[in-house]
Amino acid sequence: MARIRTVKPAFLRHEKLQDLEYENPGKYIMIVFMGLWMLADSKGRFEYKPRSMKLDILPFLDYNMQESLEVLEKNGFIRSYEVDGCRYGVVPTFRDHQRITGKELTEGEKFPAEPDLDGAGLNGETPGKQPGVQERKGKEEELDEEGKVEGKAPHLEMNLDLRDKIMKYFGFNELANFDKLRAVSVFIKCLQQSGRVGYFEEQFDAYVAFKTINDSFPHSFKKFLGTDEQLFQDGAWNGENWIMKLEVEQGKKSVKKEKMIYTSSRGVEAAMEWGNIERRTL
Numbered sequence: 001m002a003r004i005r006t007v008k009p010a011f012l013r014h015e016k017l018q019d020l021e022y023e024n025p026g027k028y029i030m031i032v033f034m035g036l037w038m039l040a041d042s043k044g045r046f047e048y049k050p051r052s053m054k055l056d057i058l059p060f061l062d063y064n065m066q067e068s069l070e071v072l073e074k075n076g077f078i079r080s081y082e083v084d085g086c087r088y089g090v091v092p093t094f095r096d097h098q099r100i101t102g103k104e105l106t107e108g109e110k111f112p113a114e115p116d117l118d119g120a121g122l123n124g125e126t127p128g129k130q131p132g133v134q135e136r137k138g139k140e141e142e143l144d145e146e147g148k149v150e151g152k153a154p155h156l157e158m159n160l161d162l163r164d165k166i167m168k169y170f171g172f173n174e175l176a177n178f179d180k181l182r183a184v185s186v187f188i189k190c191l192q193q194s195g196r197v198g199y200f201e202e203q204f205d206a207y208v209a210f211k212t213i214n215d216s217f218p219h220s221f222k223k224f225l226g227t228d229e230q231l232f233q234d235g236a237w238n239g240e241n242w243i244m245k246l247e248v249e250q251g252k253k254s255v256k257k258e259k260m261i262y263t264s265s266r267g268v269e270a271a272m273e274w275g276n277i278e279r280r281t282l
Helices: 009-013 015-023 029-039 050-054 065-074 102-107 133-140 160-169 178-193 197-213 221-225 242-281
Strands: 045-047 079-083 086-090
Touching: 015 029, 029 045, 029 050, 029 065, 045 050, 050 065, 065 079, 102 178, 160 178, 160 197, 178 197, 178 221, 197 242
Parallel strands: none
Antiparallel strands: 045 086, 079 086
């Protein structure tokens, strides 16, 4: 199953890929390479089946997928290998450019790793020797300027306050509703990795306040969060600008309240006027 992936602006300026595109007309090198990201698992590995792959990558165009893959492999953008008689491919630089989140993050890799990487193939960007296991390990352990391990995602602590806040709003507790606790945890982890926690908190606070005023369209827990396949962007929390909707609803409530006060004051004035008329009559 194809996955949603990130395409950085730099991809469209990649000189080597554009050279290959120019040198191999009709092979759609750049689009095929991009399509491989969507077929790959969380480690950048995919089943090397050209005929099946073409059903997912430009199926209505007349070109030879096998030839396109060979161009990419010859120039170091992918490597192919066999495990137990089955052929697989890998994009060596996949994790350098893709952020794995949601359900895919917990599932792990889908396809087997290469039997032996030492001295095999190219590095995926430019032709050259693929670094061996020890060389790669040493490079991963080099520290960047901030003192973090280069090439590794920083460990993010779970925002327990936010998790409990969501659970409480929907009336769940961690003992009786462990499945909901796990779903919220995955949701928050995805928000943390994509840098959307602050945005969600603003939306959530506005959503809760809005629902205390107008609950004409209640959302279920599942619909509120969304699906991990869409990185939770399809959830109700993200479907509206709840901050703006809250301001509009509060404005309506304020106008309604002013009308009620006005009507009430007019009633008092009318009663007092009637009392004055009766006194004059007497």
